[in-house]
Amino acid sequence: xxxxxxxxxxxxxxxxxxxxxxxxxxxxxxxxxxxxxxxxxxxxxxxxxxxxxxxxxxxxxxxxxxxxxxxxxxxxxxxxxxxxxxxxxxxxxxxxxxxxxxxxxxxxxxxxxxxxxxxxxxxxxxxxxxxxxxxxxxxxxxxxxxxxxxxxxxxxxxxxxxxxxxxxxxxxxxxxxxxxxxxxxxxxxxxxxxxxxxxxxxxxxxxxxxxxxxxxxxxxxxxxxxxxxxxxxxxxxxxxxxxxxxxxxxxxxxxxxxxxxxxxxxxxxxxxxxxxxxxxxxxxxxxxxxxxxxxxxxxxxxxxxxxxxxxxxxxxxxxxxxxxxxxxxxx
Amino acid sequence: xxxxxxxxxxxxxxxxxxxxxxxxxxxxxxxxxxxxxxxxxxxxxxxxxxxxxxxxxxxxxxxxxxxxxxxxxxxxxxxxxxxxxxxxxxxxxxxxxxxxxxxxxxxxxxxxxxxxxxxxxxxxxxxxxxxxxxxxxxxxxxxxxxxxxxxxxxxxxxxxxxxxxxxxxxxxxxxxxxxxxxxxxxxxxxxxx
Numbered sequence: 001x002x003x004x005x006x007x008x009x010x011x012x013x014x015x016x017x018x019x020x021x022x023x024x025x026x027x028x029x030x031x032x033x034x035x036x037x038x039x040x041x042x043x044x045x046x047x048x049x050x051x052x053x054x055x056x057x058x059x060x061x062x063x064x065x066x067x068x069x070x071x072x073x074x075x076x077x078x079x080x081x082x083x084x085x086x087x088x089x090x091x092x093x094x095x096x097x098x099x100x101x102x103x104x105x106x107x108x109x110x111x112x113x114x115x116x117x118x119x120x121x122x123x124x125x126x127x128x129x130x131x132x133x134x135x136x137x138x139x140x141x142x143x144x145x146x147x148x149x150x151x152x153x154x155x156x157x158x159x160x161x162x163x164x165x166x167x168x169x170x171x172x173x174x175x176x177x178x179x180x181x182x183x184x185x186x187x188x189x190x191x192x193x194x195x196x197x198x199x200x201x202x203x204x205x206x207x208x209x210x211x212x213x214x215x216x217x218x219x220x221x222x223x224x225x226x227x228x229x230x231x232x233x234x235x236x237x238x239x240x241x242x243x244x245x246x247x248x249x250x251x252x253x254x255x256x257x258x259x260x261x262x263x264x265x266x267x268x269x270x271x272x273x274x275x276x277x278x279x280x281x282x283x284x285x286x287x288x289x290x291x292x293x294x295x296x297x298x299x300x301x302x303x304x305x306x307x308x309x310x311x312x313x314x315x316x317x318x319x320x321x322x323x324x325x326x327x328x329x330x331x
Numbered sequence: 332x333x334x335x336x337x338x339x340x341x342x343x344x345x346x347x348x349x350x351x352x353x354x355x356x357x358x359x360x361x362x363x364x365x366x367x368x369x370x371x372x373x374x375x376x377x378x379x380x381x382x383x384x385x386x387x388x389x390x391x392x393x394x395x396x397x398x399x400x401x402x403x404x405x406x407x408x409x410x411x412x413x414x415x416x417x418x419x420x421x422x423x424x425x426x427x428x429x430x431x432x433x434x435x436x437x438x439x440x441x442x443x444x445x446x447x448x449x450x451x452x453x454x455x456x457x458x459x460x461x462x463x464x465x466x467x468x469x470x471x472x473x474x475x476x477x478x479x480x481x482x483x484x485x486x487x488x489x490x491x492x493x494x495x496x497x498x499x500x501x502x503x504x505x506x507x508x509x510x511x512x513x514x515x516x517x518x519x520x521x522x523x524x
Contacts, residue, residue: 008369053404076373078364079404107491108405111442115400115409144494157385199365200355218364219472220492221499 001200005073005301007196012054012076019061023326026064032088033081035061036071044096046164046173047071049089050157052109052155053078055194056217056300059153062327068161069325070237071104077196077299078218080108090125098126098170098175104149104156105133108216128170130177135308136245137214137223146215149293151259151307152184158328162321167297174317176318180309185246187214187238188305191228192263194219194298209321213237217261217298217305231268235275238306243283248310250284257307258290264304269293272304278306290318295327332428336521337388341395343517345375351513358506362493367407369505374403374411392431394421404489405444409509410452411514413438429467432460443490449498450488454477454509473519476512483508 005011012229016194026037030285047111050060051073060072070093071079099120103113108133117127150310161178168176190212193202196219203219206212211234214223248254258273260266280287288311295304308314322331343404348355356368381398382391394469396415399408414435421431438454445451462468462475483505488494493505 075404076370077366077387079370080406082401082408108408109442111406111409112404144497145492147488148495196360196365198369199360201360203360203365209441214490216495218366218492219360220362220495222334223495223497259524 001195001197003195003197005197006264010076010199015054016074019044021230025169026326029092030086033085034071034073034089034092035064036089036092036100037065037300039093041095041317042232043167045167046097046170047087047090047093047095048102048157048161048173049073049093049099050090050102050153051075051081051086052104052106053218054079056297058222058294058327059296063157063325065076065323065329066329067165067321067325068157077198078154080106080112082284083112083115083119086113087119087123088303089114090120090127091123093127097129098241100160100164100170100173101127102153102160103127103129103131104176105131106148107145107147109149110112115222117138126170128174130160130181132181134181134184136185136187136242137215137216137324139223150188150217151257151296151305152181152289152329153184154257155184155307156180159315159318162318162323165321178273180315184307185242186263186305186307187239187241188216188222188303189213189234189263190222190301191301192300192302193221194262194301196299211303215298215301215303217296219298219301224260231271232275232278235272235306236279239276239279242308243304246307246308246310248283253286253311253316254281255309255311255315256282256287256290256308258292259296259307260294260303261301261303261305262293262294263300266293269304276306284304288316332387332422334385334387334391335390338382338385338475339521341375341378341382341391343521344514347513347517348372348375348510352495355499355506355510357507358504361503362488362496362500363506364492367510368416370403370405370407371510374399374408377402388422389419389421389423390415391419392422395419395476405499410439410443410507413442429460429464431462431513432456433471436460443499445490448486449490450483450486450493450508451490452507454483454486454505455508455515459515464476469515469522473512473515475509480504480508480512
């Protein structure tokens, strides 16, 4: 393992210290591992709380700021945050209008957020949860822990965050988060495995000429292994896999997130994006908005995920609303 | 079980987790995400100072559970945390250790929704409980948990992160069942006689 770390045990603390230095506009509570916007809102607003294992940067801390999250809780690498941490975060940003938890469907995240919601309720804080489960690689939810939450998390946080910023109440913000999740599907391909610092070696061995198809974001292997093929073929396969599940039809518009997994050069992501755009055009589907870059990573994994969210005027307007965070900003 | 045995047990768990951290992590890397060893190490390291001076086994196990929930994260933190809290609560209410083990299993099943055969902690805990109810022996419970962990090898995971592998999870021993066996072996090694 060759990594820019001090020790595997202090990766998160050291990264948070660096994040604090890089982003003085945010407040970083090192002890509780909670990142919040500086200052309280002028009027009560629904507070968006997200979190999850570290190693997915810029998710989630990179999306804290006006127009998106109020606070984020990074757990240890690939490990969900703990309930105390999530409670501290909820308390820090609760302004009387309730708290929305944005939770990726992974067992550890679900359990810890559930316990935190119980604790928050005991403190008199009203909590709703949006469970993100967009990964079509998980085919049979009856015999698994259900579809994983991956790239759609960014869209849920951005769009629900924009609505919360406008003063909508907790029910409406939660309902919109659920709607964005329901409109989203993702699928990912890995060229290499991620190396968790504490483990010291890649999560799985992958021959030079093979890829893992249908991976999640924790270094876990995908649903099958295939030979490496040209990017255009892989992009087409990913689009087709999503469309087989998504029931998009000609004339529909989508928001497309082409996401790097941490170890992919942007030049390769653009190669893939071009092929994705071509394939969608062939199907008569228009990309109304797009993001290309590293947003939901898996440490140093090479590969990409594609998220397609069926768009409508309301979602597009909220997507376009101003956002000011370390990793996403426009006005 | 008295407070001395409860504390000795948890110290033995912490030592065993320290010793076998790499093994647990490697089992997890094969079908999960490779953090089970380091997570439990972080949790049980934090348990030791937290339980000092507590004067009943119920209080010790309850405090250990709360500490695990606060420190571990992932799925194993809430699952083991709730299990230890349930065991502690049962002992505090005057239940015997068999009742405590049963309450721990019920807590795990309720929170995680797993059943025997899903390739989880339950596959070691349930046979350990059955063995203890039969003989009242910690050693028998530990042996049954170890066999239960081995018996997860041919199973296909249906819960937790390993479930995403589908048939590819077959052939790997479940890390959670393995750590349960480790926890119960530590108890057998700590008990007098």
